[in-house]
Amino acid sequence: MEYQTEIHYQHMFLDIADRWAKIVISTDEGYTIKTKLFATLYILVRNSKESMEINISASQKSFTKYPFCQLLLSLTRKDAKTLRSVVSSIRNDYYKLSKSRHSRSLDKLKYMTVEGLFFEILLRERGITPSLFTEDLLERLSEWFSKHGNHEYIPFLWTFGLAYGISLKNEHITKEIQWGNYNLLGLSLLSYFFFEAYKRNNDIDSLSNHYIATKYMMDKLRAILEHTDNPSEETLDTVFKVGVLLHLSGYFSSLSLPNEERIKYLDLLLRIPPLRRRFESIMDSSLQIGFELDNLQVPNTPIGIKISKKFKIPLWVVALVSLLISIGVFIIQITHQDFLSLQNLLIISLVVNGYLVYKLSRLKNEVLKKLERREKI
Amino acid sequence: MIPEDFTTSLYTCENVEKFPNMGVLKKSVFEFIKTIGKNLIKKGFIINEESKRITFYINPIGIVSIDYKLNYIPQDKVILLSFYPRGSGKGLDPKNWRRDYNFNVALRVLEFCDSLGDTINVSVEEYGEVNFNRVYLNEYLNIRKWRVSLFGEQEVALDYVLNNRKLIYNLLLNHSKERIYTFVLFSHIFHETNIDRETRKNAQEAIEILKQELQKFGDVDGVYDSINFKYVLETYSKKNDTIVIFIETEDVIGSMYKNFKKYLDVNRIPSQFISIETILEKFRKWPGVRLNFLLELFNKINESKPLFLKPIPYLYEIDGVLCLSDIKDASIKSLQKLFGALFMYTEPGIYEEVHIYEDIPYNIQQGQIVFENEDGIRRLVEYVYQLGGEDTVTMDIFLTRPWKKKHLNQFITQLMKVGYKVNRVYYLSTVRSRFVDETLLNNLLRNSSAEYRIPSKVRYELDDYWHYYYIVSNKVAFIRTSTQLRIYPNLFNLFVYLLWPESGSLSKADLEKILWFTKKRLYRFQEFFVTKYPEPIWIFKNLRKLYLGEVDERIRIPLRLMI
CATH class of the missing domain: 1.50.10 (Glycosyltransferase)
Structure with a gap:
């Protein structure tokens, strides 16, 4: 047109x-x-x-x-x-x-x-x-x-x-x-x-x-x-x-472009990339120290979305838990030869880590999808 | 249709080979007037031989004097003889003359000149005859279609602006939303306990009217007591969006202006003084007065003006105008000899300043500025170079008083040396040669029952946008800058003297340039047709209303605050 x-x-x-x-x-x-x-x-x-x-x-x-x-x-x-x-x-x-x-x-x-x-x-x-x-x-x-x-x-x-x-x-x-x-x-x-x-x-x-x-x-x-x-x-x-x-x-x-398409195109380019980038950067940093979002805004602009998400994981705790489990496994393996204890510890460790990874990735995908669809988060 | 010639009370004598003694010539003119004394007496003019004065009685002023001035223009070998009315001391002071009083007085002066005739042959002892011919006006500049920029966005004709007050008001309202303005109100009378009930009521009402108006444009703080203004203003940041407004009675406002204005201007605080009477009597009745007030306020806030008169083509040859003036402040006896300079650009949006110097030694001898030494001229050139603000500037110069020729030439030569180019130097005066003319009266006659012999066929042709002028000679011209009669000074034309270049001669273009500097004061919306002084001259005139006090270093004031 x-x-x-x-x-x-x-x-x-x-x-x-x-x-x-x-x-x-x-x-x-x-x-x-x-x-x-x-x-x-x-x-x-x-x-x-x-x-x-x-x-x-x-x-x-x-x-x-x-x-x-x-x-x-x-x-x-x-x-x-x-x-x-x-x-x-x-x-x-x-x-x-x-x-x-x-x-x-x-x-x-x-x-x-x-x-x-x-x-x-x-x-x-x-x-x-x-x-x-x-x-x-x-x-x-x-x-x-x-x-x-x-x-x-x-x-x-x-x-x-x-x-x-x-x-x-x-x-x-x-x-x-x-x-x-x-x-x-x-x-x-x-x-x-x-x-x-x-x-x-x-x-x-x-x-x-x-x-x-x-x-x-x-x-x-x-x-x-x-x-x-x-x-x-x-x-x-x-x-x-x-x-x-x-x-x-x-x-x-x-x-x-046709009018409707053009508006969608401009809207997508105007809103989504900066917001997505902003979210991803917050997410990346939050993986290290946890994150808390009150709202999401492109700096120095009125472009933004109201958002409220809180997911704080002290990564040092995760790391410490993993380390302690590893040490525990190692000690048990050397001293007690207690297979049952070792098995339990390994299962607990796997469950905890798996849960954290699952939770994080799900949250990330959920937020990104909602952003793309411009739904309330 | 070309209008007919309009009479004046100005006479000129051309090709004078040798100038007669001024005192003797003045006596001879009086002798001539005496010769037609009978005629004059019949018409109610009184000739007093003892005091050598001509007077007439007019109701309700009382006795009015008809004075005359003689001016010799040596370069052009021309003598000017101008008759004008002035207060006699036995009647109402001219500053209190109302519009119709001025009208009637001017009519009488023209009648007096009608009796004298179109030619005056004056016999001067030991000299011979001097023949004066009456001047008629028939050339004018029409400024109706000059262009005006509205907030830098739209461009319209001048008459469109002046006929669309509401549009300007609405534009002002819309643009004020772009920034947050704070109006800080001060009034002493509002806090005064020892006043009568009527005055208190008036003050409260006026302040309420003003508050309601200003609230449309920004935040309003106060009313604080004017006496504490310095203390109160310390709590405001000195950003441009704060404007201080003083509201007092008519008799207090003048002295408050004298005393407070210097502090406010030097500290770059935009301020406005308004009387309770103006608000009560004119704000509601005359919406133009309200707009006038608002436009003045917004002109003081920043460099970009709400209304700006677009430069006319003749202005393109210069970057701006340098105005130099000796300074007399409101003190009865000035403490120091101060000298002022300002540079006004022809383009809008440029920061401009007025400087007052305390270290330029000069004297006034026979009405001329004479510098005490060459150092003073050199220093002034240096200061002007700083004031101009650029490495190369092409300028016209306006002087409020003529300079000694040698000193003017030295000044121009030194300016040229630093890279500044001088285009023309004018001496502008409203008192040097005063006469009245029919053109101004004609406008008033439209709505008046007064009888006068202006031909009816031209009566309705005249227009407030027509500025009559008369080029007397190469060096001297007159232009009518105010086309409506309101107060006594409106009666007279602006005297223009081309001082430099020596070989130059005045043309319509010079007068149009000067007129542009007068009419660029578009913020005087309600008074547009009355404005008389070119803006740079007006600023120095305004300075005379202040107490400057002891000045020990250069005073710098943003020009926009002095309008």
Whole structure:
């Protein structure tokens, strides 16, 4: 089934992006060049084209204030030569900003990091090398953000590294993500990088993070969708950027499934893998020390299931009992030659151990099955 | 349809080869007025030869004076002669003039100029004749379709915003749910035991109305006694989502503002002062006043503004505006000569500060800023570099007082050396040259029975979104920033003087830029058409309402708190 015929909020977003891209491109006045170019870029990615002619005048002053103006222009014009020189000049700006002692440099660098990573994805898609974010620049940025306490910007860098196989040397980086801290573009970048990381490493953690980011992103999109009559240019720019990223990440391929199937598929991917992983990790640790569950939740997300299970086995007791039985068997065997006592001890030992193994494995299978069926546990 | 020309009380004399002595010229103008004295007397104007004053009586103000100012613009060889009303000391003070009083007074000044005629030929002793021609206004900027960003999400036309008060209110309500705001209320009168029953009842009622309103937007704490505000605020974390509100009677609120505001701003605590009278009389009757209050509150909380006027194309050539001003605080005699600077960006969402420096030595000589030494200029450049917050910034400069030419050039050269680019320098004033004009009165006439000779065919063409302007010469222009008449200062236009570049000349674009900085104060929702001062100038004007006290180190205040 084609996604165009389905009714769902993801689809609505595509409709809106398509509609506004057409309006922005075809309206002569009223939109800045920046917004027109983002609309063009969206259409290019949407239709898998490389360049498109639009009627704009690059001399508009508002445009030159945007730090990525030339890059944006070159990306819509299949102009690899200019792209390379522009990329190198923008990279220099990052270095300049990171050395500046000005108060606004930090703000500008934060802004340019998020915005620049969006372009980085497009550059890599186009195979432009060297691209904007070299390993050295990534290191420098991660150190800079750590130093200034802007830890919320670091996930962009390590997830970018994860997506493209670059590992950061900075030891102070935290890999915890506070999802609520990010705006729409930030969330779509994280969603994109995690998806790329999943494709590169076949790593289920990245896939689940990709879907968590996507879920948060869709929640934010809803707010935008409420104001579709008169979106501001900032909103339109964001809509086009997010549209580009969603198309590039192949997220909309899941939309080709029938509606019911797609929801099931998204639901399964969104809920079960992280929960299953979480349970398994608790289970593994509990085999050593016992476990007690009040509820089960994916960290830092609202995704969870209410659960109440308690199974505490002090493993050292099991081990001690086994040891004592073994010693007992050994002593009896050497000293008393009492076959009956030995037999009794062996039977007791087997029953105890067997019962424990049976109980544990049954509980594990029961919980996992219920999770799959999404039944109350 | 192009409107007809509108009369003013401004006259200009162009191509003056040599400027006559100011005192002598002023006397000569008075002599000219005397020559048509009979005509004036018939119309109720009194010419007092002794005091050299022109007055008239108007009910209920009493005696009003018609004063005149002369300004010489040497670069353009132009002399400005402007007539304007002022208090005579024998009548109601202009600050207490109501809207209709102002209207009638302005009408009389225009009638006075009608009697003088369109041309004034003044004979100046040992100089010759100076010929002044009356100025008519016929060009305007229409801002009706300027764009406004609503919460950064939607973009609509300005008139749509101003006509959809309910929509803005509902948007504000929806967006307030994204964060948890705490409003901390303070009132001394609420705790005062020694007051009459009526005042107590009013205070309780006003606070209840306010509480009910604020509870829709967040948590409300208090009412605490204003006297203990510092002690109480210590228990609140200094995060941006806490807002302090003082509710007192009209006569107390002014002095409380003077005394408390500096502490609150320097400690970065958003605060709002509101009188019991405003709440009781206007909150229910005028929903726009309530929205005005809320918008001001939410503008003070963080950098992202609920309503933001989108930059007009002319603003794209600059990153922002640097405003520099000498500072006079609310003290009767200032303790120190303080100097203030602020940088206001044209883009939204950027943190901005006002700085007050105690170590820039300067004097005011003949109305001009003269720095005591070059070190002061150098230091100011260094401070501005820190204030700008970037390595390269392109800016316009607004000055609240002209600077000595040499010092201005030195300042600009040094700014350029550190990498900052200066685009234009303007001196903006509301007192330098004051005149009244018909355009403002026209709006009022729509709902008024007053008789005046504005042609009926244009009467209904005029619009509050039309800002009339007049470019006198390359360097000087006037623009009507407030298009509705409310209080005395609304009567006058904004005087714009292009001080730099020396070869530059003023155009419509300059005036539109300045108008944008005035009308960006969209949070003054109810007063939008009355707002007169560009926001940077307004902030320094606001500083004059505070007691700054002895300043021993630089004061830094987030700009959003000073609106």
